[in-house]
Amino acid sequence: MDGNVEDFAETTTTIDRTQSGSAPIKVDCRHIDVFYDDKQAIHDISLEIEDRSVTAFIGPSGCGKSTFLRCINRMNDTIEAAKVTGEIFMDGANINDPSIDPVLLRSRVGMVFQKPNPFPKSIYDNIGYGPRIHGLASGKAEMDEIVEKSLRKAGLWEEVKDRLQAPGTSLSGGQQQRLCIARAIAVSPEVILMDEPCSALDPIATAKIEELIDELRERYCIVMVTHSMQQAARVSQKTAFFHLGKLIEYGDTEKIFTNPEHGRTQDYITGRFG
């Protein structure tokens, strides 16, 4: 097993070298199939996600982009009927390897969900929960620092610094979503997965989140699912187009939106179907 992992790590680095001067590969997915009971939701998808960039997954509803996203932090494990085959390498290690605990994986791969879902606790506890269970802070002072830093990175600090003990659910929808992003950042992940993070928000809150994603790109590998073509075009560097559980096209966002290779991609982004 170990030998295998090393072999794959070897190949990963080879692939890295073949990349022409762009960012290094953070997540490398190979031949992913996902089944819900007998129904196959994802058909043999292979995809390389770059570090310190935003990768957008687009596609019509039910095309499997969320399912694929959830493979990256093994959230599909929590669904009993779901079965994932294939390999996903993060920094050269196969995350589907039984020796890798999904709990540890998820501390390195944070996730932000479609609907803001803060814990019904104080703002402070929302941020502090992750670091506490992972033992990232020893003492109150350190925890205070983590909370402040996370909130600052999420652009929420100025708005909530005077009411950290207020319940997280008392914030507005946009603030709640940024709180969830801050919560994800607090455990210092390397990858942040976002599942339609703006679909429940108004345009102003959406703009703020997009701005935030753009800033976070400096430090994290961000993968987001979105239904908005404009959003994908605005914030992402790479775009993957999914259809019926298959990856149709994957490439630089600019190229996908201006000169797609596949007719179906063209049809989708111009609104002819989906």
Next chain:
Amino acid sequence: MSSPTADTPATGTFVTDEALKRLKKRHAAEMRFKFYGRAAIGIAIIALVTLLVSIFGQASSAFSRYVLSYDLNIEASYVDPEGTRDPQAIERNVSGFNLMLQDQLADEFLSEDPSRNVQRELYGLFTRLAVLPIAHHTAQNMQTIGTEQVFNVALADDIDLYLKGGVTQRKSLDLSGLSRVSGSVESGVTLVLGTQEDAARLNEALTSLTRQDVEDSSAAALIQAGQTWFRMENAEGRTLQLTYLAGARTLPQADASVEALVLAQSQENRTVTDRQIAWTMILKEQGRIKSVLNTSLFTNSDSTYPELAGTAAAVVGSLLTMLVTALLAIPVGIFAAVYLEEFAPRNRLTSLIEVNINNLAAVPSIVFGLLGAAVFINFLGLPRSVPLVGGLVLGLLVLPTVIIASRAALTAVPPSIRTAALGVGASKTQSVFHHVLPLAAPGILTGSIIGMARALGETAPLLLIGMVAFVAEVPDGPMDESTVLPVLIYKWSTGAERAWEPQTAAAIIVLLVFLVLMNLIAIILRRRFERRW
């Protein structure tokens, strides 16, 4: 309310006569439904009010009690005939105290040579056990031996009931006086009433109280003339033939006041005799009979005498039983619910378990009693009639209720909370215990308390494990023989004496107070839990 009527002109294509008719029908249906709803609520409220009014009405007489405050000479020859001054021996010497009370009463009320029947009537004013508190007090305060002490002695239940207006219907007449009196207290007295009008009033009262629908019903009259009470044997116009009952042993003075107490039944047909009534009236006039709060209802244990019976042992028994029930049902129920809801794989086995838990909640409680008797008493050899076994049986009884309520509360927690916790790297167990369970706690708590309330009122399974035993002592622990409130209520309600009736109602109120308290605790806990978020 403005409602569209049929003669409204059709203003648009969709306001046709047909549509208006349908609209009218819909409004009518709505009104009908509202009416049904209000009627249902009205019926429920009427039922509740009737229940409360009847229980409180019945119980009201049980919360007060008539006692005789009596100056008792604590004589050493009675209470401590051997002179050992041993507190335990004195406390156990109930017959000595009883004899002392009887002799002192006899000195005051009886002639030199009373008949056995008259003695028995006098002693019947009290129950034998009425001296228990006196014995207890004396044993605690040895220096009172040989002194005179004022005690409140509980009257017998029938006397108490009579004073509260029970036993028989009655009518008091204030007569204007007497014109002539002759004879002697020993052989009979002839009394002539002052006016013809008095005789007519007395006669009228006697006939009106004689009930035509009851066989052998004939009203009786007691006459108080001065300080003496007589029974009226015969009346001819103004002339009354009387026999002496109680009070001063002299003929009344010519200017003595005369009162008549007409009773609907003669003494053969009631539980209180004429002489007992006369003594009671005399004591009452002297101000020695008073109504006190019936604290023994809460401080005493069960007794065969209703005036001495209390709920203390049953309350403690119920509390101990509830404690065992809670310790069994709540943790096991919550853990089972958490496992089934959050961890168990969805397969044939778990759905079979689910179905069976739901079925178990519908099993008649008496079946659980049989199970308890077979398993805990016969197989495991635990003692009968103890709160431990009762609590275990009731715990099994409410376990399905707790599981179902807890599962419902867990299902109600939005799944986004679980994914949020998993998303920041919490393990399944952490996500359940840190987030899901605290959110479900108010619901789980409510379900558990409802289950406990059901257990508190349960009688049938406890009958089968022997918790019906007569228990005269407050249990010391869960392994001590005891009874519980609903069983006590059941037992009291089957008591023969009339005095058990208010007593039963009072015990029901005690049980209701417990239920209200439990609900109150549930509400307070729920509020606190909710405030934390």
